[in-house]
Amino acid sequence: MSMDRREFIKIAGISALLGITGKGAFELLRPGDLDAFEGQEGGAGLRKEDLPKIRWGMTIDVKKCDGQVVQKVRGVCDYLHNIPHFNNKKDEVKWIWGDTYEHAFADGANEYIDDAIKELPFLLLCNHCDHPPCVRVCPTRATFKRPDGIVAMDYHRCIGCRFCMAACPFGSRSFNWRDPREGLKGRKLNPEFPTRMRGVVEKCNFCVERIDKGQIPACAEAAPEVMTFGNLADPNSNIRQVLRVRTSLRRKIELGTEPFVFYLV
Amino acid sequence: MYDANKIIPGLVIFVGLMTVPIWSAMGRVVPPPKPKLDTPVIRELAEKKCVEGKEFMKSSHMQFLITWRDEALRKGKRVYINSRGQKYYVSLQNTCMKCHSNKKEFCDRCHNYAGVEDPYCWECHLAPRDAKGNEL
Numbered sequence: 001m002s003m004d005r006r007e008f009i010k011i012a013g014i015s016a017l018l019g020i021t022g023k024g025a026f027e028l029l030r031p032g033d034l035d036a037f038e039g040q041e042g043g044a045g046l047r048k049e050d051l052p053k054i055r056w057g058m059t060i061d062v063k064k065c066d067g068q069v070v071q072k073v074r075g076v077c078d079y080l081h082n083i084p085h086f087n088n089k090k091d092e093v094k095w096i097w098g099d100t101y102e103h104a105f106a107d108g109a110n111e112y113i114d115d116a117i118k119e120l121p122f123l124l125l126c127n128h129c130d131h132p133p134c135v136r137v138c139p140t141r142a143t144f145k146r147p148d149g150i151v152a153m154d155y156h157r158c159i160g161c162r163f164c165m166a167a168c169p170f171g172s173r174s175f176n177w178r179d180p181r182e183g184l185k186g187r188k189l190n191p192e193f194p195t196r197m198r199g200v201v202e203k204c205n206f207c208v209e210r211i212d213k214g215q216i217p218a219c220a221e222a223a224p225e226v227m228t229f230g231n232l233a234d235p236n237s238n239i240r241q242v243l244r245v246r247t248s249l250r251r252k253i254e255l256g257t258e259p260f261v262f263y264l265v
Numbered sequence: 266m267y268d269a270n271k272i273i274p275g276l277v278i279f280v281g282l283m284t285v286p287i288w289s290a291m292g293r294v295v296p297p298p299k300p301k302l303d304t305p306v307i308r309e310l311a312e313k314k315c316v317e318g319k320e321f322m323k324s325s326h327m328q329f330l331i332t333w334r335d336e337a338l339r340k341g342k343r344v345y346i347n348s349r350g351q352k353y354y355v356s357l358q359n360t361c362m363k364c365h366s367n368k369k370e371f372c373d374r375c376h377n378y379a380g381v382e383d384p385y386c387w388e389c390h391l392a393p394r395d396a397k398g399n400e401l
Contacts, residue, residue, distance in 0.1 A: 082391075146341060154338050155389060189391060192359055197388040212343045 054148040055233040056206060057260040058217070059242050060123050063116075064226045070098035070121050073219040073227075080207075080218050082195045084176075084183025093174040093183070095204040096125040096219055104263075107252055117265065123226070125219075126151060126172040126204035127251065127259030134164035134173065143201075149232075149260060150206045160199040169252050170259070173203045232260065298378040301370035306363055316345070316353050316360070327384075330357060358390050366393040368400065 003011075077083065077096050084093050101113075104122035132151045134143050142157035143164055165173045179198045189195075193209065196202050207217035215221070220229040230239030248262040266272065307313060315322050317329065336342040337355040345353045354360050365371045368387075376382055392400045 144339065148341075152338070156334065156338075191391055191394070194358060194389040194391060197385075208341070212337075212341050 052147050052149065053233055054231050055260070056128065056149050056211065057230065057232040057239055057262065058125075058206075058220065059228045059239055059246075059248065059262045059264050061226050061228075061246075061264045062120055062122060063265070065098075065120060065123055067098070067121055069223050069226050070123060073123065073223050074098070076218045076222045077204075079188065080190055081193055081205075082180070082184060082189055083202075084178075084180040084195075085187075086178060086183045091177050091183075093176065093180065093202060095174075095202070096123060098122065099124050104251060105249065107254065122263070123219075124170070124172070124251075125261060126206070127170055127257070127261045128206055130258030130260065131256060133167040133169070133257055137163040137167040139163065146208075148211075150208055150211070151203075152205055152208055153201070153203060155194075155196055155200050155202070158200040160201065162201060164201055169255050169257065173201050175201050295378070298374040300372075300374050301367055304364060304366045306366060310364075314349075315364075316347050318348075330361075333357070357386065362393050368392045 074094075074096055078085070081095060083095060086092060098121035101118050101120065101122060104124055128149055128151045130149065132143075132145055135145050135151060138144075139161060140157045140159055142155070142159070143151065143153050145151050160175070162175055165175060176196050176198050180195045184195060207215070207219075210217060216229045217227075220227040228239050228242050230237040232239060234240065242264070243262060246264040248264050250259045250262055253259070302313075322329070333345065333355045334357075336345075343355045345355050347353060362368070376384065394400055
């Protein structure tokens with residue numbers, strides 16, 4: 001079959017047009033389909049009885065927090081979840097860690113604040129946001145929000161695209177650049193919890209494996225004077241009582257992610 | 266056909282080489298694997314029964330494990346009630362491997378035989394270890 005240039009351009013043009021406006025393309029661009037998954041509850045038509053009965057959250061008393069507490073809490077978490085240690089900052093994997101006031105509250109850092117607070121270490125961890133941007137961007141739904149508010153990870157589904165790391169405004173997620181088992185060599189492993197593999201993102205899971213057994217997160221158990229863990233959906237819970245009497249700050253609230261870790265000042 | 270004297274012997278050699286795995290294994294009997302059930306925990310069980318029946322576990326443990334994984338991880342359902350009404354904690358590392366603590370003699374034997382040498386469970390999940398820390 002011979003084809004002249006005119007004919008070739010005609011056929012190519014029609015194919016391109018079909019390609020763009022074809023059924024598949026039309027469905028892909030339909031509003032709503034490209035929006036990623038965002039938790040169980042929908043915005044419109046939410047009734048009171050549909051609201052979750054459990055909404056886990058945490059308070060951290062910054063004035064009672066010091067380097068020792070940070071170290072203790074981190075040690076407990078690192079052992080319990082088999083978190084690898086690498087000497088290189090780039091490869092670091094962290095679920096809970098200590099950082100400075102300026103880094104914790106970069107947006108509203110107040111240079112005239114009491115020096116005593118400025119010099120305190122701040123315990124940072126995943127905020128288990130109500131509108132988690134990491135969940136919104138995850139293309140495989142490897143990260144998702146449970147009905148009790150915990151932003152969880154399914155490492156079996158993570159493809160390591162790191163969209164969630166770009167989306168998280170709190171830097172709560174770490175990527176396994178190296179095989180985590182390398183960073184666990186010579187250390188005592190927790191035989192009850194898996195490690196991760198190279199190429200997945202990981203983060204604090206609010207000790208979901210303990211919560212499902214009726215326990216509280218290991219950090220809150222290790223430092224009960226600093227951290228309070230509880231159900232914010234229950235007006236009589238311990239955490240609601242703490243929040244009633246103390247002034248609290250949350251990180252980067254202007255971004256609208258609704259963090260659920262409260263810093264008592 | 267041009268060069269038939271080269272092409273035909275060439276084809277015969279090619280087909281012969283490609284089928285080496287088939288004819289070299291012909292007539293050889295590979296004994297079916299016998300996964301070992303002799304572990305300290307199983308020995309002490311009053312009733313030597315798995316979470317579900319033996320035949321079901323044999324044929325469908327992979328789908329079963331995926332269901333366990335999704336129910337526990339995504340729905341937070343960590344207690345499984347089996348067809349006999351017994352309760353089990355949903356966990357590969359903490360339930361399955363507590364009884365089947367001999368991974369090399371239980372899991373690996375069939376997986377090697379069936380040519381699914383490495384279901385990548387063990388890149389994350391910790392295989393049971395003996396007191397010296399060697400994988401079992």
